[in-house]
Amino acid sequence: MRGAKKTNPVPALRDFRHSLPMELMKAREAAMARFRPLLRDHGLTEQQWRVIRALAEYGPIDAGELAKESFLLAPSLTRILQFLENEKIIRRAVDASDQRKSVVSLSARGKALFQQIAPASERLYAQIEAAFGEDRLQALYDLLADFYTTLEHEEA
Amino acid sequence: MRGAKKTNPVPALRDFRHSLPMELMKAREAAMARFRPLLRDHGLTEQQWRVIRALAEYGPIDAGELAKESFLLAPSLTRILQFLENEKIIRRAVDASDQRKSVVSLSARGKALFQQIAPASERLYAQIEAAFGEDRLQALYDLLADFYTTLEHEEA
DNA sequence: TGAATTTCGTTAACGTGTTAAGTATACTTC
DNA sequence: GAAGTATACTTAACACGTTAACGAAATTCA
DSSP, X not given: XXXXXXXXXXXSSOOTXXXXXXXXXXXXXXXXXXXXXXHHHTTOOHHHHHHHHHHHHHOSEEHHHHHHHHTOOHHHHHHHHHHHHHTXXXXXXXXXXXXXXXXXXXXXXXXXXXXXXXXXXXHHHHHHHXXXXXXXXXXXXXXXXXXXXXXXXXXX | OXXXXXXXXXXXXXXXXXXXXXXXXXXXXXXXHHHHHHHHHTTOOHHHHHHHHHHHHHOSEEHHHHHHHHXXXXXXXXXXXXXXXXXXXXXXXXXXXXXXXXXXXEOHHHHHHHHHHHHHHHHHHHHHHHHHOHHHHHHHHHHHHHHHHHHHHHOO
């Protein structure tokens, strides 16, 4: 199917399978399927892990920044932070200069959890890179970045 | 903000932003953001629309096939079919030769709904194709297909 | 035939995605 | 400095994603 030339220049309706959002979803699902068991072993969801990773990289930051870095909507982040705080994986403090803001950081337990999961996560990632090829993976990254940058800067 | 790398609180992992599942998610989100308003105007979610499209293309099929074509898990499809049946957009009948199977098809109303939405959906799609470029879009399709094919045929 | 197994669809439980509305704090402006 | 506006986060409501368990019909096979 890859290089299939279309004999028909203008089909009435694009083939159902040729739906970009669906292709993106399938690719993402194929990748996530590799990570989910690892996270599950530690009682974490993919999104909770995203928050932990963001905190490990960007240190104590407020919830707004954290939402941007982990690409979560505010309501989702609220629920996730409630869970992580309950599990004592994160800590929260009100920003002294702006009491609306809540500054989030990893607790000692959160940092330990990160250290424990990160290496295995990296190994899985390396496995994917090896299977698909470093160059093609980079090409995919570049196209994806171009794609959403284009769409976001078009504003319909 | 984005570039402000502080001294690591925790030893470094691959740059957080270089997470393929997240890049795929962002690209998908950028695309879906264009379609959601249209669907919303018709009271449909993205997944409900996927089911309608699959039924429009593949005619009456059983729920199992429909789940595969629309890339939905069985429990999600069950809920969606309940909704669509309630709205009289689809019909269901038990398969005569296998009473476990439920054969689903679009009702007249469902077909009309499809005809009403499809052209606008195609226009939005053409708009994306024009903004990003037909050749690059094709390259993206190809890479994505290669990617999940590779991962699925590796089986970890 | 009859019991064990498999398959199809559903229900359940919990977490996230999405939109809208709400609350509290900060900012602006007169 | 009080009123109006904006911002940061939370809550609510509904739909889907994911996993597990369940009931009914089909299949296998003893």
